[in-house]
Amino acid sequence: MHKYLLAFTAAAVAMxxxxxxxxxxxxxxxxxxxxxxxxxxxxxxxxxxxAGEPHWLPNDRLWYQxxxxxxxxFILVDPARKARTAxxxxxxxxxxxxxxxxxxxxxxxxxxRSFTFSPDEKKVSFTVQGKDWQYDLASGQVRPAAAxxxxxxxxxxxxxxxxxxxxxxxxxxNNLWVRDTxxxxxxxxxxxxxxxxxxxxxxxxxTHSDRPILQWSPDSRKIATFQQDQRKASDMYLVTTxxxxxxxxxWKYPLPGDKDIVTIERVIVExxxxxxxxxxxxxDPHRGSLSDDISSSGTxxxxxxxxxxxxxxxxSTSRDHKQEKFRVADAATGAVREVFTETVPxxxxxxxxxxxxxxxxxxxxxxxxxxxDNWGHLYRYDAATGQVKNLITKGDFVVTQLLRVDEQKxxxxxxxxxxxxxxxxxxxxxxxxxxGKGLKLLTPEAGNHRIELxxxxxxxxxxYSQPDRPGATVLRDSDGKLVATLExxxxxxxxxxGWKAPTPIAVKDQDGRADLYxxxxxxxxxxxxxxxxxxxYIYPGPQGGGVGNWSFAAARNDNQALAELGFVxxxxxxxxxPLRSKSFHxxxxxxxxxxxxxxxxxxMRQLAQRYPYIxxxxxxxxxxxxxxxxxxxxxxxxxDFFKVGISESGNHENRNYEDDWGERYxxxxxxxxxxxxxxxAQANAPLAKxxxxxxxxxxxxxxxxxxxxxxxxxxxxxxxxxxxxxxxVFPNAAHGYGLYSPYMMRRRWDYFVRxxxxxxxxxxYEMQPxxxxxxxxx
Numbered sequence: 001m002h003k004y005l006l007a008f009t010a011a012a013v014a015m016x017x018x019x020x021x022x023x024x025x026x027x028x029x030x031x032x033x034x035x036x037x038x039x040x041x042x043x044x045x046x047x048x049x050x051a052g053e054p055h056w057l058p059n060d061r062l063w064y065q066x067x068x069x070x071x072x073x074f075i076l077v078d079p080a081r082k083a084r085t086a087x088x089x090x091x092x093x094x095x096x097x098x099x100x101x102x103x104x105x106x107x108x109x110x111x112x113r114s115f116t117f118s119p120d121e122k123k124v125s126f127t128v129q130g131k132d133w134q135y136d137l138a139s140g141q142v143r144p145a146a147a148x149x150x151x152x153x154x155x156x157x158x159x160x161x162x163x164x165x166x167x168x169x170x171x172x173x174n175n176l177w178v179r180d181t182x183x184x185x186x187x188x189x190x191x192x193x194x195x196x197x198x199x200x201x202x203x204x205x206x207t208h209s210d211r212p213i214l215q216w217s218p219d220s221r222k223i224a225t226f227q228q229d230q231r232k233a234s235d236m237y238l239v240t241t242x243x244x245x246x247x248x249x250x251w252k253y254p255l256p257g258d259k260d261i262v263t264i265e266r267v268i269v270e271x272x273x274x275x276x277x278x279x280x281x282x283x284d285p286h287r288g289s290l291s292d293d294i295s296s297s298g299t300x301x302x303x304x305x306x307x308x309x310x311x312x313x314x315x316s317t318s319r320d321h322k323q324e325k326f327r328v329a330d331a332a333t334g335a336v337r338e339v340f341t342e343t344v345p346x347x348x349x350x351x352x353x354x355x356x357x358x359x360x361x362x363x364x365x366x367x368x369x370x371x372x373d374n375w376g377h378l379y380r381y382d383a384a385t386g387q388v389k390n391l392i393t394k395g396d397f398v399v400t401q402l403l404r405v406d407e408q409k410x411x412x413x414x415x416x417x418x419x420x421x422x423x424x425x426x427x428x429x430x431x432x433x434x435x436g437k438g439l440k441l442l443t444p445e446a447g448n449h450r451i452e453l454x455x456x457x458x459x460x461x462x463x464y465s466q467p468d469r470p471g472a473t474v475l476r477d478s479d480g481k482l483v484a485t486l487e488x489x490x491x492x493x494x495x496x497x498g499w500k501a502p503t504p505i506a507v508k509d510q511d512g513r514a515d516l517y518x519x520x521x522x523x524x525x526x527x528x529x530x531x532x533x534x535x536x537y538i539y540p541g542p543q544g545g546g547v548g549n550w551s552f553a554a555a556r557n558d559n560q561a562l563a564e565l566g567f568v569x570x571x572x573x574x575x576x577x578p579l580r581s582k583s584f585h586x587x588x589x590x591x592x593x594x595x596x597x598x599x600x601x602x603x604m605r606q607l608a609q610r611y612p613y614i615x616x617x618x619x620x621x622x623x624x625x626x627x628x629x630x631x632x633x634x635x636x637x638x639x640d641f642f643k644v645g646i647s648e649s650g651n652h653e654n655r656n657y658e659d660d661w662g663e664r665y666x667x668x669x670x671x672x673x674x675x676x677x678x679x680x681a682q683a684n685a686p687l688a689k690x691x692x693x694x695x696x697x698x699x700x701x702x703x704x705x706x707x708x709x710x711x712x713x714x715x716x717x718x719x720x721x722x723x724x725x726x727x728x729v730f731p732n733a734a735h736g737y738g739l740y741s742p743y744m745m746r747r748r749w750d751y752f753v754r755x756x757x758x759x760x761x762x763x764x765y766e767m768q769p770x771x772x773x774x775x776x777x778x
Contacts, residue, residue, distance in 0.1 A: 026760040027565065027753055035564040035749070036767060037497065043554035045772045046494040051075075051473040051487045053452070054461045057117065060454045062461070063087045066487050071108030071774040074115070079459050079475060079483050087115075088124060093135050096142035101128065109774060155179075158211040160299075162220035167271065169223060171212050174198030176225065176269060189274045193227070196252065199269075200225040203262065204286065204293035205236070205253040205658035206705040215300040217309035222331060223269040224303050224312050226294075229283060232260035238702050241731035249702070256655055256662040256679060257669030261319065262286040264294065268312060268331050277334045279312075281327065287317035289324055289350035289357075291543060292660040297355060306331075306361040313359035313366070313383075321347040321664040326366060328359070328383065340386035342370060346589045347664050351376060352578055354401035356414075359383065362407060365434075367392070369399065371582040378402065378412065380434055392436045395419060398579055400427060404457050410434045413442075413478070415451060417579050422446060423504070423517055425550045425579055429462065431478070442480035447471055448550040465489065465552035467519055468501035494554060500524050502560070507606045509575050510598035514584065518572035519547060519556070520607065521563040533618035533756045534568045534604060536642075538634070539627040540595040542588060542665055545577040546627070558745055565749060566757050568614050570607060574599030592654065592665055593637075593682050595630035601641055620756045622646035622748060625706060625735065628698075629684065632714060635695050636687035643693040644756040646748050649703060649735055652684040652710045688717035694755040696726040698744060700733030726751070742767035 036042065052065040059080065066073045074087035091107030098104050105111055115126040118134075125134050125145055132145035159168035159179065167178045174193030179186050190199045200212035214225035236253030239246045254261040263283035267276050288294045288301045295301055302315040309331060316325040326339045342348060349371075350356050356369035356378065366381040376399050378392040392412065393399055397419035404413040413431050418424035420441070426448045432439040443449040445464050452461040458478055465471030470489035477483055491499075502519040509516050523532070537559055539546040548556075555561075559569045574596025576588035588594040600621075608616040621642050623631045628650025635645040651657040654666060662679065663669070670678045680686075695718075699711040708729070718725050728747055730740045737744050750761040 024758060024760045027762060029762040029765055031565065032746075032749065032762055032765040035561040038499065038555060038560040038564055039558060039767075039769075040553075040555035041769050041772070043494060043499060045774060046491070046497065046499075047470070047554050048490040048493065049487045050489055051461070051463060052113070055114075056455055057121075060456055060459050062454070064461075064486070065113060067774060068108065069493060071106070072110075073108075074110075075486070077475060077484065077486065079454075079477070082484055084484055084486065088135065088137055089140070092140045093142065096135065096140055097128070097133065100133070100142045100144075101131075155210075158209070160212055160214060160216070162216045163218055164220040167220065169200075169212055169214060169216070171198065171200055171210060174201065176200050176212065176214075176223070178271060187271075187274065189223075189269050189271065190227075190276055196231045196233075197227060197229050199227050199267070201228045202295060203228065203230060203252055204295070204660070205251075205262070206661075207293060208251060208704075213295045213300045215303050215305065217305045217331070218307055219309045221271055222309050223271065224266075224300060224305065224314075225269060226264035226266050226300075228262060228264050228286070230262040233262050234258055234260070236704075236707060238704060238707065241701065249704075251704070253704075253707075254659040255657070256659050256666070257677075258659060261659055266314065266329075268329070268334065277331065279329045279334045279336055281316070281336045284316045285319040287319065287321065287660060288355075289315050289317050289348060290355050291349075292658070292664065301355055302350075302357075304357075304359040306359070311359075311361055313361075315350075315357065317348070319663060320668050321349075324348050324350075326357070326368070326381075326386075338386075339366065339383055340368075340381060342368075342372075344371075346586045349376075349578075351402070352398070352400040352417075354403070356399060356402040358402065358405050360405065360407060365389070367402065367405065367412070367434075369402070374582045376400070376582070378414065380436075390436050392432060392434060393439070394436070396581070397424075398581075400579070403429075403451060403453055406457060411438075413453070413457070415449075420446075423466075423550065425517060425547070425573070426466075427451075427550075429460070429480075431480075440480065442476065442478075444480070445471070450551065459483065461486070463551070466504075467547075467550060467552060468504060470552045489552065491554070498524050499554075499560075502556070505570070505572070505603075505607065507572065507603035510602045512602075514575060516572055516574060516599055516603055517547075518570060518603070519559075520571075521556075521559045521569040523563050523566065526613070528613050530613055531615040531618075532566060532568045532613055533620060533752075534570060534608070534614050534616065535562060535620040535622065535752060535756070536600055536604060536634075537569060537571050537627070538596070538600060538621060538623040538630045539625075540574065540588075540592075540597075540623075540630045541577040541626065542585060542592070543578065545573045545579070546571040546623075547573055558748070562749065562752065565753055566759070567620075567752065568611070570604065572596075572600055572603045574603075588665075590666055590678070591681060592629075592662075593633055593684075595633050597630065597634050597637060600634075601638060618643060618756050620644040620646075620752055622648070622752075623650075624648040626651065628652075628711075632684045632695070632697070633687070635693060636684060636690045639690050639692040644695075644752060645693065646696045646698070646751055647711075647714075648698045648744065649700065649706050650684070650697075650710060650714075651706045652714050654682045655679050656710050656713070657706060683713075685713045685717035688714055688723060689721040691718065691721070691723045691725070694726070694751070696728065696747070696751050698728040698730075698747075700730040700735060700737055700740075702732050703735045705735040742769055 054062045076087040094105040094107040112126040115124045134145045155170040159170045175190045176199040230252040233252040238249040266279040304313045358367040366383045380389040401415040429443045447464040447466045449464040463473040473487040475483040608614040628647040631645045631647040654662040699708040753761040
C-alpha cells in the first residue's frame, strides 16, 4: 500500500513538473546550434585576408601566414624590392610531403603554421605531428630532417638561449646551468641554490613554471637574474579529486598582510668562468613595475643591459607598488648607484602591455614613464644626476608602449591611446625627438593599430581595424610611408551567414561627466517591437577591461551567441580600468568592491532609454575571475537591479587572493582599532544575505590563480543566510576550466534562458568546438 502511494505521489509530481515545463516557451537544440554558429570556432574560419605574426629575416625581409577562402598561404615580403611573393610552392611541397609521409595533404591546407628557412634559404624545415621534415626548394623533395648535433637536453623546453645562440640557460636542482648548443656540454653556474631559495626560479603565486627568469647580456657573457627567497612565505594547498587518496599540491602563495613574502636577491652570473656577482642592495619584493609579476612580459622585467655588458640598469618596486627606484649596477663588482626615485600616492605602473623605461649609457640618460601629470608620458632624465631634462610626450593621451629608441637620430617610436579624435582606446603609432619636438603620427587611418617593428627599425607591419569594421595589414617605413598593402580583411563569407558586427556604444559614467565606451550585441533578427532582457558581461580590472582588444574580431567570447538566444548583451569599460587618465584608472583604488558597478548600472539605464527594446526589469550579469568577483558584488549590492548573475572563479575575498594584486590596488593590509581592516569592505561573503535574484557560482577546485576557497566562503555565507543558489564545481580544473569550458558555456546559456528569459532550454545540449581546417586541422 505504501509503495503504491509513493509511486502515485511521484507520478503526480512528475506530471505537475512536466505540465509546468510545457507552459514555458521552449528553445530547441536547433536554436542553440544557431547560436553556436556565432562562436569563434565557427566564425573565424569564414574571415579571409588576415595576416599572422610576421617572422623577420635578414635585411628586413619577412614571412607570414595569410588566411584565404581555400586555406592559407605563406607569403614572403622584401621591402627593398616592394615584392610580395609566395614563400615557396605550397602545392609542390604538399605533393612531396604526401608521398614521403603516406598522408594526403593539399597546398592550401598544409599541416603546419610555422617553418624555418635554412641559413642559405634553400630549404625550409617544419614539424608535422611531432616529426621534423625538410623541404628542398630547388629539387622539390621532402625528407625527414637529419639530426643536427647532439640530442636535445631534457630541459630544452624551458631553456633560454644566449643572443649568439651558443649557450642555453636552464634550471636544475634549484641552480642555474648552461648547455653548449653545439656540443651539449653542460656547465653548472651556481652551487648554493636550495629548495625555495633557487636561482632564476619562477613563482608569482598565481603563475609559476620551470622556465628560468633571466636576461642575457648582449655579448652573451653574463646573465642578470636573482636568487628567489620564499623560504618563509606561506603555503597554499589544493587537493585533486581521484579514486583513492587525493594528491596534495603545495606551493608558496603569500597573502595580503603576511609578514613574509617572496623576495629576490639580484645577481649577475658570469658564464666563463662561472662566477656569481651579488648586487649590493637589499632583497627586493617579488614585484614588477608593469604588473603583478617580475616576469609578466615573459622574461626578466625591469632590467636593461648596457650594450657592452658593463652595467645593468634596474628598477626596484616596493611591496605596495608606490615607490620605484631607478638604479645602475656595476656588472663586475655589484656596486649599485641610486639614480632617482618616484613615489606615488596610489600605485605606479610603467605603461600598458610593455615596460616603458630605457637606460642610455652612451649619453648618460634614461627614458622614464610617469603619470605625474595625470596622463602616462615619457620623460628624459640625466642618469648621472637623476634630474629631469625634459618632458618628451605631453597632452591628454596615454603612452602605452615604447617600442624603439633610435639613439643615433635621437628619436623615440611609441604607441599611444587617445590622442586622435574618436574612441580613446584606439592605439596609434608615433615618432618624437628625445627633446619632445617633432611629434609625428605614423598610422593615419582611423581604428586600432597593432605594430610589429623590424629588427632594424626601418620598417613596421601595421594591422588596423575597428570592432565593427575589418581593416588591413600594411607595411610602412619608419617615416610612416606606405611600402605595400599585405592583406585586406574580407568578411564576405562571414556576412553571408547572417553575421552582424556589434554596435559601438558611448554612455556617461555614474557622475554624468566622463564618456564610457563599449560594445552592444543584439540578435541578428532583432525585432524592435519586442522587449529583450539585457546581460552585462563584466571584467572590472583594474589591470584590464571587459572589451580587451579593440580591433576587429569575428567573435568576442559568447556575447553574440547569447544575443542570438534572445538577449541584448553589453560590455562597458567603466572608470577604474586602464588606458585613460591616471585619475580614471585610480577611481576604485583602495575600494575594489566598487567594481565599476555604478558605471555599469548608469550605462545600462542610458541604453534602455536610447533603445526601447531593452527590458531593464530583466537585467543579468556575468563574469569570470575579477568579473566573477564583480558579478557576486552586483547581485549583493544591487539586488533590485540585477535579477540573474553567473559568477565564475571570482576572487570574492582578497585576503584569500595572492598578495601582490591586493597590495597593489587596495594597499597594504592595515588593521583598525576595532579589529577590522581596510580589506573588510572588499569581501563579498558578508553581503550574501542581500541576495534576491538567481545566482550561479562556479569554480575549478585546482585553481592555482584564485583558490576555490574564495567561492566557498560565499557558498558558506549564502547557506548561513538561508539563500537559494546554484553551484557548479570542476573537480580537477584550473582557473579557466580547460576542456570543461564548453560545458560551462552551455550551463551559462541554460541559466540565463531559464531564469532571465523565462524559457526552457534544450536538455543537455553539447557544444561542438572544432579546429580551423584551413591549417590542416592543427
